[in-house]
Amino acid sequence: MIELVFSQLSDVFRIGLIMALVVTMLRTSSVTGRVLPLIAGVVFVAVIVPSTLSGSTETLSQEIAAGLISNLIILVPVLVLARLIAHLRR
Secondary structure, three states: OOHHHHHHHOOOOHHHHHHHHHHHHHHHHHHHHOHHHHHHHHHHHHHHHHHHOOOOOOOOHHHHHHHHHHHHHHHHHHHHHHHHHHHOOO
């Protein structure tokens, strides 16, 4: 399971989806809020990536669980970077 999380942490597609999620959340936060879209997006990416890109020996539930963990790990620095960029723009 740990190897699966590490392999997902280096997945460029997953990182790009999380970055796009944060950008979309920031642009629509006045209408949709911030927390609920982030939670929904993290779960969506954790489910959709292993569902469409099969080929691992792990079960789908293990891949989704590892995806949730890796998405949250990726989300933290992306949110910090977004906050830093917003702060520097002011």
